[in-house]
Amino acid sequence: xxxxxxxxxAVHRALGxxxxxxxxWDMPLRYGSEREEHNAVRTKAGLFDLSxxxxxxxxxxxxxxxxxxxxxxxxxxxxxxxxxxxxICAADGGILDDLIVYRTGEDEFMVVxxxxxxxxxxxxxxxxxxxxxxxxRDDRDAYALIAVQGPDSPAILGSLTDADLPGLKYYTxxxxxxxxxxxxxxxxxxxxxxxxxxxxxxxxxxxxxxxxTEAGASYGLIPCGLSCRDTLRLEAGMPLYGHELNTSLTxxxxxxxxxxxxxKTTNDGEFVGRAALEKAAEQAAAHPPRxxxxxxxxxxxxxxxxxxxxxxEGTVIGSITSGAPSPTLGKPxxxxxxxxxxxTPGAQVAVDVRGTHExxxxxxxxxxxRAR
Amino acid sequence: xxxxxxxxxxxxxxxxxxxEDGVATIGITAFAADALGxxxxxxxxxxxxxxxxxxxxxxxxxxxxxxxxxxxxSGEVVEVNQAVIDDPALVNSSPFxxxxxFKLRLxxxxxGLLSADEYTAHTxx
Numbered sequence: 001x002x003x004x005x006x007x008x009x010a011v012h013r014a015l016g017x018x019x020x021x022x023x024x025w026d027m028p029l030r031y032g033s034e035r036e037e038h039n040a041v042r043t044k045a046g047l048f049d050l051s052x053x054x055x056x057x058x059x060x061x062x063x064x065x066x067x068x069x070x071x072x073x074x075x076x077x078x079x080x081x082x083x084x085x086x087x088i089c090a091a092d093g094g095i096l097d098d099l100i101v102y103r104t105g106e107d108e109f110m111v112v113x114x115x116x117x118x119x120x121x122x123x124x125x126x127x128x129x130x131x132x133x134x135x136x137r138d139d140r141d142a143y144a145l146i147a148v149q150g151p152d153s154p155a156i157l158g159s160l161t162d163a164d165l166p167g168l169k170y171y172t173x174x175x176x177x178x179x180x181x182x183x184x185x186x187x188x189x190x191x192x193x194x195x196x197x198x199x200x201x202x203x204x205x206x207x208x209x210x211x212x213t214e215a216g217a218s219y220g221l222i223p224c225g226l227s228c229r230d231t232l233r234l235e236a237g238m239p240l241y242g243h244e245l246n247t248s249l250t251x252x253x254x255x256x257x258x259x260x261x262x263x264k265t266t267n268d269g270e271f272v273g274r275a276a277l278e279k280a281a282e283q284a285a286a287h288p289p290r291x292x293x294x295x296x297x298x299x300x301x302x303x304x305x306x307x308x309x310x311x312x313e314g315t316v317i318g319s320i321t322s323g324a325p326s327p328t329l330g331k332p333x334x335x336x337x338x339x340x341x342x343x344t345p346g347a348q349v350a351v352d353v354r355g356t357h358e359x360x361x362x363x364x365x366x367x368x369x370r371a372r
Numbered sequence: 373x374x375x376x377x378x379x380x381x382x383x384x385x386x387x388x389x390x391x392e393d394g395v396a397t398i399g400i401t402a403f404a405a406d407a408l409g410x411x412x413x414x415x416x417x418x419x420x421x422x423x424x425x426x427x428x429x430x431x432x433x434x435x436x437x438x439x440x441x442x443x444x445x446s447g448e449v450v451e452v453n454q455a456v457i458d459d460p461a462l463v464n465s466s467p468f469x470x471x472x473x474f475k476l477r478l479x480x481x482x483x484g485l486l487s488a489d490e491y492t493a494h495t496x497x
Contacts, residue, residue, distance in 0.1 A: 018406075033464070034435050035410045227409065227436055300413040302433055325412040325435055354438075 006051035007144040007202035011209055015223055022226060023116035025052040030225035037228035038327040041191050045150035045216055046224035047209065054118025055143050055199065056125060059108040060134035065266045067101065067109055070128040072251060072271065074261040078103040083171040083188055086259050087251055088121055093276030094247040095254065097121050098239065100188060102173045110139070110184075110199075114241045128272060144205035148212055149195030149232075151370075152219040157196055159215045161185070170194075179211035190229060192236025193370055231324045234333065237294065237366030243305055243321045244292060244335055250277060252284040255292045290318060291343035294367055295334040295351065295360040303334040303351040303360065309342075310350050310357060317342050320351060326367060333367050334360070374492070375401060376468055380482070381491035382444035387468065388485065391478055395450060398443065399472040400432070400463065403495045408434040411463040416441070416452040416474050423449060425482065430473075432463065441473070445482035451475040 003026035006012075012019065017028035028049060030037060040046045058067055064076025073086030083102045087095050097117035102110045113121040118140060125136045148157055158165050163176035163185060173186035181204040189195040200208055213221070230240070239245050244254060251260050260277050262269070283289070295303060302325050309318035318338030326333040334351070342349055345364045350357040379387040385404035389397040405411065413433035423429050423443045430441035452474045456462045462471040486494060 018409075029436075030409060033410050231435060300433075301415075302413065302438070304438070325433075 006049055007205040008049045008209055011206055017225060022052060025115055027052055028225040030227045031223045034227040035327045037222060037224040038231050040220060040222045041150045041193055041224060041232055042328055044220035045148060045152040045156055047212055047221055048147040048224050048229060050145040050147050052115035053145050054113040054115055055139040056111040056113060056122055057108065057137040057139045058111060058134055061107055062133040063107055063109055066129050066132035066134040068264050068266040069271050070125055072260040074264040075101055075109065076266050080106060081172050081174055083173055083186060088124060089273035090247060091273055093250040093273045093280050095245045095249055095251060096124060096247060098241055098245055102186060117241060143199045144202045146198045146200060146205060146208055147189060147195060149189045149191045150193050153195045156212065156216040156219055156221060160211055179208055181208055190238060191232040192368055231327060234322050234324055235326055235328055235368040240322060250280040252280045253289050257281055257284060288340040290337035291340050293336060293338055293343050294363040294365045295336055296363050297332040297358055297360045299358050301353045301358050302332040303353060308352045309336050309338050310352055311342065328368050375488040377488045379488065380485040382485055383494060384442045386442060386444040388444050388482060395475050395477050396445065397472050397475050400467060402467045405464050405467040408432060408439060410435050411460040414456055414460050417449045419449050419452060421449050444485060445476060445478055446480060447476040447478040449474055450477050
């Protein structure tokens with residue numbers, strides 16, 4: 001099967017990007033050095049093509065109630081132009097995907113799914129809409145998604161729009177005009193920095209990319225690929241589906257039980273997965289399962305996904321979900337699920353790196369938090 | 373980056389200098405360094421170790437992955453590049469010069485190596 005190309009494909013090729021197959025999309029992995037791209041986002045600004053993300057629009061008089069039923073969050077309680085991080089679970093409580101939901105209107109919501117899960121999320125929403133006065137629309141091809149992330153992103157974007165950026169708080173969105181083109185502006189991201197995501201018509205993507213590139217040049221903005229996006233989100237302690245999250249884990253297993261809103265008042269409080277999730281919540285409180293922790297290595301060899309975490313006797317006590325050399329900390333970092341008895345920050349454990357037990361220390365997540 | 377004409381190359385993307393006083397210098401090519409991305413850690417064979425062509429003698433770790441390092445020739449390791457151990461980014465910034473990896477006192481003639489032009493063709497260049 002041939003890879004899907006984003007509306008910015010020609011731009012990436014002109015920039016000499018190293019491309020990679022990501023969930024069936026041909027995406028930029030990096031343009032030059034992934035470390036320089038990472039550092040640009042931490043200190044200046046970076047520009048990302050995230051058009052592989054899957055947009056699904058739910059609209060109608062009961063759109064909010066329908067999403068309260070379909071997702072674990074209390075979506076109908078969102079004010080217009082607010083956004084929320086949430087999840088869609090199976091009836092057994094397993095995580096099918098993590099999502100951001102934007103309330104784009106009184107009767108309209110945009111659900112943004114991971115590229116790899118978007119077809120499944122779409123199928124599930126189409127099934128779960130039954131009985132509600134709402135419609136589910138596949139908008140994956142309706143949008144290109146451009147992100148500008150980093151401390152200088154407000155200044156860069158501000159030079160291209162009259163929109164009230166200071167008034168656009170974290171996790172809110174606003175329809176705006178940027179460089180003469182319509183865009184849904186959202187103050188969201190996956191980097192641990194301040195930044196914006198621009199949902200735009202594919203036909204406008206190239207013009208907006210070029211406008212942002214030019215506006216950002218004097219600030220040191222550079223194009224950034226998915227490789228640095230992964231190290232940025234890892235430093236920020238943000239989970240990635242397929243690594244920290246999967247169908248065999250509930251939100252409680254992942255330490256994200258707060259996204260499950262048992263207190264929702266719509267549909268008599270019922271939602272897909274409720275019974276199983278109540279049990280998972282009780283079990284997590286009584287017998288903590290493995291806990292998602294951060295690990296920092298004083299050495300140079302990097303813990304990678306699926307490597308075992310071991311105790312002093314060499315007994316396996318956990319498993320790495322993501323790991324990378326951290327450009328900001330200057331040492332290898334990882335996220336791992338470990339037995340609760342070894343999950344306290346300061347605990348000394350080790351990672352089996354190809355047969356060698358490399359000592360690591362358990363730390364609280366995130367590894368990096370920006371100064372506000 | 374073009375592949376220097378004065379080196380020979382393995383299909384596993386190592387380069388080898390001409391032999392001088394029985395010793396050749398070995399590194400990885402710009403093509404390989406670029407494919408790896410930013411190298412953050414290099415594990416090199418110990419000085420004094422005797423290694424055989426094709427053997428795994430170390431590893432190169434980058435942001436996204438770890439790759440085995442093979443030796444393109446047989447012999448005894450006589451020196452490793454401490455500068456590249458201290459600053460692995462040299463593999464990316466200067467793969468054919470400052471980013472060399474180790475020196476080998478050769479045993480016998482290296483076999484199956486490619487010329488610069490053959491290696492360029494091998495990598496689709």
